[in-house]
Amino acid sequence: MSDDLVLEMRNIRKEFPGVVANDGVSFDVRRGEVHALLGENGAGKSTLMNILYGLYRPDGGEIRLAGKSVSFSSAREAIQSGIGMVHQHFMLVPVMTVAENVVLGSEPRSGVLLDERVAEKRVADMAKTFRFAVDPGARIEDITVGQQQRVEIMKALYRNADILILDEPTAVLTPQEASDLFEILRTLQREGLSIIFISHKLNEVLEIADRITVLRRGKTIETVPSEGATEASLARAMVGREVLLRVDKEPAQPTDVLLEVRDLHVRDDRGIEKVRGVSFDVRAGEIVGIAGVDGNGQTELIDALAGLQKIESGTVEIAGHALTHASARAALDAGIGHIPEDRQRRGLVLEFSIAENIALHDYAKPPDAKWGWLFPKRMVQRARTLIREFDVRGGGPFTRAGGLSGGNQQKLVAAREIARDPSVLIAAQPTRGLDVGAIEYLHRRLVAERDEGRAILLVSLELEEILSLSDRILVIYEGRIVGEHTGDITEEEIGLEMLGGRETAAA
Amino acid sequence: MTDPGPSPSPEQAAAAGTLAARIALKQRAGGILVPVVTVVFALVMSGIVLAATQHSVHTALVAFQEIFDGAGLNWIFHPTTNLIDISAYNLSQTLLQTTTLILTGLSVAFAFRCGMFNIGGQGQYFVGLVVANWLGVDFAGMNPFAHILLCIVAGTLAAAAWAGIAGVLKATVGAHEVISTIMLNWIAFWVASWLFGAGGPLQNSTQPTVPVSNQVSSSARLPDFWGAQGFQGVHVGLFIALAAVVVFWVLLNRTTLGYEVRAVGFNPDAAAYGGINVKKNLVRAMAISGAFAGLAGALDMLGGTTNYQFGQLDIPFSQVGFIGIAVALLGRNTALGTLFGALLFGSLLYGSFHGLGSSAVIQPELAGNLTYIIQGLIVLFIGADVLILYVWNSRKKLRRPPANPAQPAKATAA
Ligand SMILES: Nc1ncnc2c1ncn2[C@@H]1O[C@H](COP(=O)(O)OP(=O)(O)O)[C@@H](O)[C@H]1O
Ligand SMILES: [Mg+2]
Numbered sequence: 079m080s081d082d083l084v085l086e087m088r089n090i091r092k093e094f095p096g097v098v099a100n101d102g103v104s105f106d107v108r109r110g111e112v113h114a115l116l117g118e119n120g121a122g123k124s125t126l127m128n129i130l131y132g133l134y135r136p137d138g139g140e141i142r143l144a145g146k147s148v149s150f151s152s153a154r155e156a157i158q159s160g161i162g163m164v165h166q167h168f169m170l171v172p173v174m175t176v177a178e179n180v181v182l183g184s185e186p187r188s189g190v191l192l193d194e195r196v197a198e199k200r201v202a203d204m205a206k207t208f209r210f211a212v213d214p215g216a217r218i219e220d221i222t223v224g225q226q227q228r229v230e231i232m233k234a235l236y237r238n239a240d241i242l243i244l245d246e247p248t249a250v251l252t253p254q255e256a257s258d259l260f261e262i263l264r265t266l267q268r269e270g271l272s273i274i275f276i277s278h279k280l281n282e283v284l285e286i287a288d289r290i291t292v293l294r295r296g297k298t299i300e301t302v303p304s305e306g307a308t309e310a311s312l313a314r315a316m317v318g319r320e321v322l323l324r325v326d327k328e329p330a331q332p333t334d335v336l337l338e339v340r341d342l343h344v345r346d347d348r349g350i351e352k353v354r355g356v357s358f359d360v361r362a363g364e365i366v367g368i369a370g371v372d373g374n375g376q377t378e379l380i381d382a383l384a385g386l387q388k389i390e391s392g393t394v395e396i397a398g399h400a401l402t403h404a405s406a407r408a409a410l411d412a413g414i415g416h417i418p419e420d421r422q423r424r425g426l427v428l429e430f431s432i433a434e435n436i437a438l439h440d441y442a443k444p445p446d447a448k449w450g451w452l453f454p455k456r457m458v459q460r461a462r463t464l465i466r467e468f469d470v471r472g473g474g475p476f477t478r479a480g481g482l483s484g485g486n487q488q489k490l491v492a493a494r495e496i497a498r499d500p501s502v503l504i505a506a507q508p509t510r511g512l513d514v515g516a517i518e519y520l521h522r523r524l525v526a527e528r529d530e531g532r533a534i535l536l537v538s539l540e541l542e543e544i545l546s547l548s549d550r551i552l553v554i555y556e557g558r559i560v561g562e563h564t565g566d567i568t569e570e571e572i573g574l575e576m577l578g579g580r581e582t583a584a585a
Numbered sequence: 586m587t588d589p590g591p592s593p594s595p596e597q598a599a600a601a602g603t604l605a606a607r608i609a610l611k612q613r614a615g616g617i618l619v620p621v622v623t624v625v626f627a628l629v630m631s632g633i634v635l636a637a638t639q640h641s642v643h644t645a646l647v648a649f650q651e652i653f654d655g656a657g658l659n660w661i662f663h664p665t666t667n668l669i670d671i672s673a674y675n676l677s678q679t680l681l682q683t684t685t686l687i688l689t690g691l692s693v694a695f696a697f698r699c700g701m702f703n704i705g706g707q708g709q710y711f712v713g714l715v716v717a718n719w720l721g722v723d724f725a726g727m728n729p730f731a732h733i734l735l736c737i738v739a740g741t742l743a744a745a746a747w748a749g750i751a752g753v754l755k756a757t758v759g760a761h762e763v764i765s766t767i768m769l770n771w772i773a774f775w776v777a778s779w780l781f782g783a784g785g786p787l788q789n790s791t792q793p794t795v796p797v798s799n800q801v802s803s804s805a806r807l808p809d810f811w812g813a814q815g816f817q818g819v820h821v822g823l824f825i826a827l828a829a830v831v832v833f834w835v836l837l838n839r840t841t842l843g844y845e846v847r848a849v850g851f852n853p854d855a856a857a858y859g860g861i862n863v864k865k866n867l868v869r870a871m872a873i874s875g876a877f878a879g880l881a882g883a884l885d886m887l888g889g890t891t892n893y894q895f896g897q898l899d900i901p902f903s904q905v906g907f908i909g910i911a912v913a914l915l916g917r918n919t920a921l922g923t924l925f926g927a928l929l930f931g932s933l934l935y936g937s938f939h940g941l942g943s944s945a946v947i948q949p950e951l952a953g954n955l956t957y958i959i960q961g962l963i964v965l966f967i968g969a970d971v972l973i974l975y976v977w978n979s980r981k982k983l984r985r986p987p988a989n990p991a992q993p994a995k996a997t998a999a
Contacts, residue, residue, distance in 0.1 A: 386858060407860040416858070424858045429851040438848070438859035442841040450841045 082109045084272050090139035092125050099125040101296040112273045114287035118316055118513035119483055121293040123276045127243050131163045132156035162234025163243040168226050170218045177201040177214040180232045204232055208265050224255035243274045248282055252372050260286050278513050280309040292316055317515050327525045330549035332361035336533035337502045342392035344378040352378040354557035360533040367536045367548030371576050375557035376537045380506050384416045385409035397501055410439050415500030417491050419507040425491040428480030433461035435479045436494050468493035485516030506537045541569050620915050627966040631959040647946045655940020656932035668813040677819045683931030687826040688881035689909025690927050691833050692874045694918040699870035700850040705766025707906025708773035709875040712747045713740035713882025715777050718798050719787055725802030732805045737883045744879020745872040752871030756864035807888035820888030834920035846870050911964045
C-alpha cells in the first residue's frame, strides 16, 4: 500500500509567535487521488501547504516525496520536485497574455526573446488536452476569475507538477465555475495527478475528494475515505462538537409590508442598466431570499436600497415612507440595516477599533456624540455589551477590526446592524468565506431577527443558504425577477431559472 | 477577496487605495521605532558624506557638534534667557523655524489623515502671508489685539478657501489633489509676486522700485515673549502653534468631524456605507489642512519678518511648505509626531546653516552645499521609509534564534 504514496508528511510542527499553526500534523497522498484538507479558518491548512511548497520551513517533522525524505528551502525547489500550488490570491501578471503567464520563468526562447509562437502553441495544446477552455492569446485582465484560476493550474502543469495543491479554490468562483473546476480536476486525476484540495465547505469536499483529512486547531483529527462520510460527521470533526447544519425554524408569520420595491431600475457605475424593473415586497417576520448567479444585478439592487447607488426610476418604500432617492444617511435613519457583501472593503474600517466600527452609523448621535463632540468611553461601553451579546471573539473594544478573523468580523458587522433595531435588514452574502461554526451562528441569528418581526432580505450566491433560510425565494436573472417560490422547490429547478432557463415566469 | 482569515496585510489592504493611503498604511505598520531609525540612518549617512569629503572622521564629528550648537541645542547645558548669549540666540531662531514647521507639518498631516496628499502647503502659506500683510498694513492703528486677531483669522480662512479649491476639484471632477495643489502653489506664488512687485498694489509705498511689501503696522505685530532690543525675538506664535497641535489632536480624536476624516482616510467605501458624506469631507479636510498652512504664513508675517520681498529674480523662495511634508511623514501624521518632527527639522535647518556656515573645520565654500546635502539626505530617507521598514523587517528575521530556523522564505502565505 505504502508504495503508491507520492507524499507523506509526518508530525509537522510550525509555530508562529503566539500560535502553533501546525501541531504534529500527519498527512499522506496516494498517486492519482484527490485528497481534501478540511478545516475551519485558522486550522492550519494553508500553513501546512506552504510548508510543503517550500514557503515556510517546518519547526519539526518530516516530508517524504515518493519515499525519499526532502527539505525545501524555496518554492523553486518544491516546483522542481513536481509540486504545484494555486494560491487563493492569484499571482498572474494582468497585462500579459495567458500563454506568457503560463511560461513565465521557464520561457521557450529564440535568442534572447520570448518565442511567442512556441509558447502559445504549447499552451494551446495543454488547454486542449485538459479541456481548459482558455484562449492562450487573451490577456489576463480580460478573462474571468475562473479562467484565471485555470491559468494558474496550467502554470503548475507546465512545470510538470504531479502533485497539485489548490488552496480554497472555490472561494472565488461562482457555482457554475466551481463545477467546471471539478470537471477539470477529474480530468487531471485521470491523467495520474495527485491533488490536494483545501476547503472548509463540506459539500464540495464530499463531492470531489477520495479521502478527507480534517484539521482542527493545528492538529490532525482524522483521515477518512469520503465514501461513508457525511456532512454531519465531517462538521463534527471540524468544529469539535455537534453542529446544526439545517436551520431550525418555525414557519414564518409575515405581517405588514415593511419594504416595498416597485419597478426599480438601477445603473451600475459604468452606466450599464443592471436592475431592470424589479418589484417585490418584504413583510415583517419573513426572510425573502434572492437567488441568482453573481453579477445579475444583486449588488446594484442592494446598493440602491441602501442609498449607495442612484435610482434611475421606480420607487422604494420603507414601512410606508418613500425612500426612493434617499442618501445612505437617510436610508439608515429610515430603518434599513445592511450587512454588506464585502465586509472588508465596505462593512468595516479595518484600521478602526471594534468600538469605532460599532459606531460607524451613529457616531454623530447620542450617546456616542453630542454637538459634534465624541464620547469614546460611551462607544467603548456599547462595544463591550455587543461583543458579549454577539459573541465576538479575538479582542476587546480597542482591538483593530482588521485583526479579527473573518467570522468575528462578520459577527461584528451583524452586531452593529442588528443593534440599531432596523425594520428592514438586508443581509448580502452574510456567510461568505465563513466556517461552519460562524455560519451556524449567523443563520440562527437571522431567523431570530425574523421572529423579532424584522423584514429580512437575504441575497446570496449560495443556493443552499437561500433554500435553507428563506421563507420566500425570488430568482434574479439579468436584472429581472424571473421566479418566485414559496416552500418546496429543488436546487435544480432554481438553478435552471438562475441561468435564465425559464424567463417567462414573472414576479 | 473572500479570504476569511485575519485581515489582509497593510500592503494588501492598501493595494487599491490612494497614494496617500498607501504611504500612511506603510508607515503605521512601522510604529515609533522606524522614524527614529530613519533619522539615525540619515545622520549616519550624512556623517559618511562629511567624513568622505573632508577625509576625516574627526571633522565629521566636529561638524555635527557645530550643527548641534548652531541650533542652540547646547543651550540646555547652560540655560540663560539673555539673547546676547550665542546659544540662547541660536535656540530662539530654531524655535522660530520650528513654529512654522509645526503648522506646515500639521497641514500635511491633516490632509493625509483624510487620505489626501496636500503638496500645496507652500501656496497656502503664501496666501496666509499675503493676507496678513495686506490687513496688517491697511488697518494700522487698530486695537492691537483685534488687529492681530483679524489678520490671523483672515489669513487662515483665506488659505483654507485656497486649499478648499483643490478639495472641491477632487470632489466634483475627481482632479487629483497632488496636481491641483501644485498648480495652486504656482498661482499663489505669481499672484503674490505681482502684488508685491514693483508697481503692485501691495508694494512698498516708500521704495517704489524695490519689489518688497510694506511693513506690517506695529498694531498688528505679534509680541515677543523672549526677545531683546535689536534681536529677532521669539514671538507668541510659538504658543499658537503648540495650541494648534492640541487642536489637531482633539479635532481628529474627539469630534465627529475627526471621526469622519479618519473613516474617509482609511476607507472611503466603508465611510460612505456608514452614512458619511465623503465628498464633503474631502473638501472640508483640504480646507482645514490649508488653514494650518495659512496660519503658519500669517504668524510668520506678523511675528517674524513683518514684510516680505517677492521678486522675479531674487526670490527668497521659502521651502517651509515642502519641508512640512517631511515633518508630517516623519511624525507619522500624528499630533505629537509632527511636533517632534518640526523640532528636528527646525534644529537641523537653522543649525546646519549657522553651524556649518561659521564652521571652524569646514571651508566656507563647501559649508552651504553640505548643509543642503544633509537636509536632502534626511528628506530622502524619510521618503525611503518603505525601504527602511523593509530593512528593519529583514533584520528581525535574521535575528531569529538559530534553534528556531523556521522563517517564511517568501511573504506569499495565502
Ligand atoms: N505568517 C504568519 N504569521 C503569524 N501567524 C500566522 C501566519 N500564517 C498563519 N498564521 C496563523 O496560524 C494559524 C493557521 O493559519 P492558516 O494556516 O492560514 O489557517 P487556514 O489556512 O486553515 O485557514 C492561524 O492562527 C493564523 O493566524
Ligand atoms: Mg487558508
